[in-house]
Amino acid sequence: MLGRGVDQILPHPGDPALREPYIRDARDYVELAEAANGPIPRPVDFEWPWGDALRVLDEAAPDARILNLETGVTRHGCFAPGKGVHYRMAPANLPALSAARPxxxxxxxxHVMDFGRRGLDETLGALAAAGLRTAGAGRDIDTARLPAAVPLPGGHRVLVFALGMLSSGIPFGWAAAGDLGGVDFVPEPSLSAAAELVARVRQWKRPGDLAVVSLHWGSNWGHEIDRDTVGYARALIDGGVDLVYGHSSHHPRALEVHRGKLILYGCGDLIDDYEGITGYERYRDDLRPLYLATVRADSGRLEGLRIAVLRAERMRLRYAGDRDRAWLGTTLDRVSRPFGTRVEVAPDGALAVRTV
Incomplete structure (x- = not known):
């Protein structure tokens, strides 16, 4: 979430105007963060928000880096009606996204259409001009449904399909349809919806490809995962999807390894401007997990999952301390245990996942 307050500390901040009930200037979020953890230099360099996460990524050297970009990239000023929160980052600040080499x-x-379809169109154009692949939104239904393809050694690919659900706050009117731009939208996690997506995955997937399904679903807070969500995710794995990447909650939720394949029900936030906002401290949303999954190319089975634990401080990611890592490990172990998954702190300080 590189928009709003984060955008304001970068070299080319956009219009800070907001239409939220209590905050009307995005710079107020910077002040909240400063009140919590100290002054933030302005402007910061483009790598600042990532902080220690860049070192984690460089050391892991993953074949594919996938992230949920939860902001428009636009200077368009027409706020989407009926929404209490709007996110946008200035297109000139896109190097802050490219810094992580997604x-x-x-x-x-x-949030991708917080400034309407004109804002989405500018977002798509800016990301394409920066050479960044996208999935899950487009200028018509066909492009919104196209998977992003990341080449792998041997001519194989990671195929990323991305959909958003009503439960995450996506309005019905944002759905791409025919020649109308928007997001790839599914109203609810039904088994019939899973079957439709599995059919699309099978049309694209070749032997040796890995299929990842990214899902923006569920509420912002809480560890509860309803039966339909679990059934939908498992149906995707049963149908040939290799990894389910869920997000929307501002803190991590349970993990499951179903038939040897990984389901992340909620990854939590990585970068945002929530630092200093009170009311949900019990969830420790200041702790920011970065997921490093090792998957077999020939079968899609999970070989290992390491979770690097970072902490937001002065709108920058820093390595979390021992007590913070232990707290998050204990919490994820507790909520994942009903799914047959255990989480523990590894000798190198990362969280490690094993099945029972």
Whole structure:
């Protein structure tokens, strides 16, 4: 979420005007962060928000870096009606996104169209001009449904399909349809909807490809996962999807390894401007997990999952301390145990996942 307050500390801040009930200037979020953890230099360099996450990524050297970009990239000033919160970052600040060298930016979420279809169109153009692949939104239904393809050694690919659900706050009117631009939208996690998506995955997937489904779903807070959501995710795995990448909650939710394949029900936030906002401290949303999954190319089975634990401080990601890592490990272990998954702190300080 590189928009709003984060955008204001970068070299080319956009219009800070907001239409939220209590905050009308995005710079107020910077002040909240400063009140919590100290002054933030302005402007910061483009790598600042990522902080220690860049070192984690460089050391892991993943074949594919996939993130959910939950903001418009636009200077368009027409606020989408009926929404209490609007996110945008200035296109000139896109180097702050490129700094992490993402292979796919998922756009099927409840903020990509905060400035309407004109804002979405500018977002798509800016990301394309920066050479960044996208999935989950487009200028018509066909492009919104196209998977992003990341080449792998041996001619194989990681295929990323991205969809957003009503439960995450995406309005019905944002759905792409015919020649109308928007997001790849599914109203609810039904088994019939899973079957439709599985059919699309099978049309694209070749032997040796890995299929990732990114889902923006569920509420912002809480560890509860309803039966329909679990059934939908498992149906995708049963149908040939290799990894389910869920997000929307501002803190991480349970993990599951179903038939040897990974389901992330909620990854939590990585970068945002929530630092200093009170009311949900019990969820420790200041702790920011970065997921490093090792998957077999021939079968899609999970070989290992390491979770690097970072902490937001002065709108920058820093390595979390021992007590913070232990707290998050204990919490994820507790909420994942009903799914047959255990989480523990590894000797190197990362969280490690094992099945029972």
């Amino acid at each position: 292979d796919v930016c998922v756009l099927a979420n409840n």
